[in-house]
Amino acid sequence: MLFLNTILTKKEENIIIKEAAMIRIRKIFAGILAVSGLVAGSLFAARLMLINGAGATFPYPLYSKWFYEYTHVDPTVNFNYQAIGSGGGIRQLMEGTVDFGASDVALTDAQIKEAKQEIFHIPMVAGAVAIVYNLPGVTGTLRLTPETLSDIYLGKIRRWNDPKLAGLNPQLSGVSENIIVCYRSDGSGTTSIFTSYLTNVSAEWKKRVGSGTSVNWPAGLGGKGNPGVAGLVKQNKGGIGYVELAYAVQNKLAFAALKNKSGNFVEPSLESTSKALAGIMENMPSDFRVSVVNAPGKDSYPIAGITWILVYKNLPDRAKGEKLVQFLKWAVTDGQKYAAALDYAPLPPAFAKRVLEKISQIRY
């Protein structure tokens, strides 16, 4: 019957039929298990809420840590964040494809007018932009003033042993290398912070170049991303560039001390960034759209910036809105303790309190 070529006894035939039936039963059972597993999984996933965000790459390591730690605080909500850049985050938020955006650069007045409703800027952490350089023989930290830094980036100072630089740093007079200026070729919040500092301190820069996530650099080479600039500086003797402090620390690049508004030479660090934040608190506008560059304070580092999470004041979805607001409150309070380990400057407590008040104004 089954095996045409073999002659089987009745007994053997029965055994084969029984085994075929057993195999069929096992397959059906496995199928039921798989389907019920899928159904249970999707039911569970349906209970798990997904909140979508997109934006800046600078805070991405910290946000990833926060989303992970927050699952211990509230296991029913999951966050999905795409680090597509500050500009991308702003655009996606305005088009309504994400629940929150993240940006290192505040919305311009034109963008605020274009947005259909009011958008809140919620400060999360702050970062410093370090000026890194590659001068192997030179000992001690380089000292730069706003004038010399802008002249270097304008292409007016071309050599390291230029008297304007050697005056502050005598160890440079023996250096023969040319200055190789490096900048970000991709649009970035780091560029935005750095160029707004240069715009603030140099009238010529303000006229010729201006500030933004991408600008028309008068001189130098472009590298892609913070790692690109760090790589360019590392590889070229005499290179100078600007990177987020975390990259300078992790790549063990030498960074310069900058002269701040009070006249002191300050190195970039978490403390000097927090001091810069504290310095601007008095003149903080209520919408937190403030620039932290050239902040007052004797220990403030002059090139610092806040990174914001952008949300609509009136959130459309009640359940999601509630969870998002709870997360934001956690981030500016308990979440701040994870910042320092990842080289981000936490918000000063007084600042965090004002941010909490702002978060409480979000409606859902």
Add this chain to the structure above:
Amino acid sequence: MKKEKILNAVFKGSAIFASVVVFAMWLLFFFEFIKHSLPSIRKFGFSFLANTVWDPVSENFGALPFIFGTVFSSFLALLISLPLSLGIAIFLNELAPLWMRKPVSFLVELLAAIPSVIYGMWGIFVLSPILRNHVQPFLSNHLGFLPLFGGPYYGIGMMSAVLILSIMIIPTISSVCREIFKAVPDVYRETGLSIGATKWEMIRISVLQTSRVGIFAAAGLGLGRALGETMAVTMVIGNRPEISFSLFAPGYTMASVIANEFTEATTDVYLSALTEIGFVLFLMTFFFSFISRMIVKKYTVSIHT
């Protein structure tokens, strides 16, 4: 019989559908590009193609540096890789011992399988330091008076980009050339040898000359690949929108500027200027392929005439 008729109809229908889809996609690209570039076209007109400034802050955009960078790097890469690819194809087809052909051709094809980003990283970590420390100082000291080797050198720049691009298009050109050389009938080779040609003369007359059109088509393919190459180029070209005839200088290509600035382009004019650059690249690639096909068609002589 009816079942076969239905199957045939289904097969014919899906083949027609596939071709229509490809053509429709091309049309869709074309119209979407035009639609999204309109703000920039309205603002700048044709002067966009001649303007050398790229300033996102004052919203003054011009595509000339990028067009120059793309064309300069791709044609130079083609110039370098064409002799090398021909050499590889001739060696593998005519000169190499039989046991060597498969492994070596496999290695050459493997070059094509390496991702573009890896080429870029190799360029940053291996090629640029070699250029900066050994090759470029030598060229600058001895040939620095030529505009081609003038100015300061950084390792990173047009020279790195051209070298990496030429390595990337060698497998394309050489494998197409190999197929073409294989298609030359042995009769031609035997004829050449029989009238007393040396091995090299035989290759030159019987193989290379008869395959001229095919080699040109292979070069067109390689050029198409080089024009569109993004990641490897953007990592080593220096990303500076300046026109310079020196190989040491940094440059910028159309694909690189789109890859670098598209996600962060915030204003409408900025975004549409980048889209317009994409449109120019799209048209340029299409134009070069079209010219290449026309020339091939014109000069193809059928073996049977």
